[in-house]
Amino acid sequence: MPSLGADMEAGTLVEWKVAPGDRVRRGDIVAVVETQKGAIEIEIFEAGVVRELAVAPGSRVPVGALLALVGTEGAMQTPAPAAVAPIGPQPAVSLPSASPPPAPQPLAGARPLRTTPAARRRAGALGIALDGLRGTGVDGAICLADLPAGAPPRRGGFDPLGMRKAIAAAMGRSKREIPHYYLSQTVDLAPALERIERLNAGRSPPERLLPAAIMLRAAALAVAETPELNGFWGEDGFRPGDGVHVGWAVALRGGGLVAPAIRHADRMPLDALMTAMRDLVARARGGGLRGSELTDATITVTSLGDRGAESVLPIIHPPQVAILGFGRIVERPWVVGGTVVPRRVATLTLAGDHRASDGHRGGLLLARIDALLQRPETL
Template identity: 55%
Template sequence: MTDFKMPSLGADMEAGKLAQWLVAPGDKVARGDVVAVVETQKGAIEIECFDAGEVAELVAKVGQTLPVGALLARIGSPGAAEAGTVPPAAPAPTGQAAPIPGPEPVFAQAPQPSVEPGAILASPAAKARAAEARVALSEVAGSGPGGAVLLADVDRHIAARPAAPPTAKPGLDMAEMRRAIAAAMTRSKREIPHYYLSHEIDLQTAQDGLAALNATRTPDRRLLMGALLVRAAVRALDKVPELNGRYEAGTAPARSEAVHCGVAVSLRGGGLIAPAILDAATKDTDALMAAMRDLVARARAGRLRMSEITQGTITVSSLGESGVDALFGVIFPPQVALVGFGTPRVRPMIRDGGVAARLAVTVSLAADHRVSDGRRGALFLAEIDRLLQEPLTP
């Protein structure tokens, strides 16, 4: 039996509110399955489980605000004997805080039926299930004696109704998000000695290749320049791998084999989130583009996964099409580098001894001087430039 606990979704996170369970006792889960949704400063985040097994017990209730490390559920090991014969889990680590006595947990209430409540016959189990699932008993066709609503009727009703539409406003508390950004950025500027480099890159070849390719494709398969820029940055890490990794206080800087590339997404209400494309180095341009589309859509809808917001090893921030020339970023701790792309713009550049109008972008690097030096950083930006001059390979 293993304990499934409230995860930490960032150094600044102290507690999270359980918004939804996506599993029930008895369900089989595999490592990496999304099992719950937790509301945090970064919006609603889908939480994956770290163990395979069978859900034995859901300990936390939907609506409860619980500190990081609090027990959420118990998961039985696959193939383990009866739950009762498994020794009890080790005591909780010391220092684990008691549940935060925040606002009263909001338990789901059944909407008031339109007819007198007394008029609806329903079994206690059906009532409880309906309340839990926010189903009005008046809407459920009862199959019990005298038309009474039974548990099975409620379950059938729930199964038949359309999937809940995604919340239009993704439970984002902008003040909370602002606080999270403030905490991370203050820590970054306090702890990380940044150095900055910038370089102008001719994008005309890449742009011509992109336009020619997109002309042959339907909109759902088109690429954006942003995907080419991210791919070039990810590939350039081959040459300067020390920019890809994490540096936690009190430990040695750790390079990462995998590139989990954070992509900064600005939210229209204000605020910013940088979920990671996992294993970005293994993806070709098309796959990277698909991953970015998916990530942006889910960031807007407030449906990111825990691994995406906790495992980044480097971040790319782009101003997109309607920004300014250059962006000098603040590293997202505990990462050690951030690549910034300004808005591509047609500029005069010297080509073959003459002035030519070319699409160009300014790329910048903000890097941790404890981990790398300017010369290596310069090599990295030059490599991004070189890669962007290659013919486009989707």
């Protein structure tokens, strides 16, 4: 059972995606595990042939315990097995030791069966096979509405108490261990928003961009130039990330949030980033996040959206060392060329880990994001 975060102690095996005798490759999804953050697809980090499934669906399994045996290519003739997920239990302050391989691109090819955790739970309680159902949720996910009414649905697609405990554990650790510093800068968003509006004017609804996409793009590009703020803090100090993998904070219905990683976000053009964000939000809320997405993020970005507060002083998600926040876009008086004009602006904030960087470096990051957003045609 892999650890999907410093706060995870156990997971419940929901479903096997492989059977004994199946050949698997690195990055294949082999199982679905229910965690405090919802149902997560578990990838395998070894190639080989599945020999034995050691755990039955429905079992609660502690982190580090054996899930299955896989015969690796070199050991096919011997009974030396390898555990499904060679990520052992992590000490309280460890780096994600086995950085999983890049996951297969989620946007191409056949989509796996998607089910919200609530629907999965009710289907289990009612003894209904999910394969025969037509999903009507976002991106075809099977949701509660697709199942016959049974017990009253629980609000949200996960256990709210478990989610609250997971957030409390991670944020409590952050506040105990990380000496945060905070920076804030108001950014003129008019040029970036005008660019988004121009692009959207000729597009059909499914192809439209959200302002958050261009903000995330600017943030990812700027983070790539500020490696001190992109990575992990562990027992041996700071370890830079192997790329800019931005954890995009997604609020879940009914409370709670999760910040799965968009790998190499700095290399994605605007449209690809928007597609990735839509996909991530749908899977965060509807089930189907992959384990590596919960552990890969090298920095987190949170955007409060159009009904949020004007600014956020965010809390770093350990073992990361920084988090960026975009407040709600508001129209405010702004001085342009000596004249006060109404302008759409947003407050950009940064919380940094003082063990890994200082405010000077953090200020450069905010200035760089601001500068990129003033030249949106390059984004």
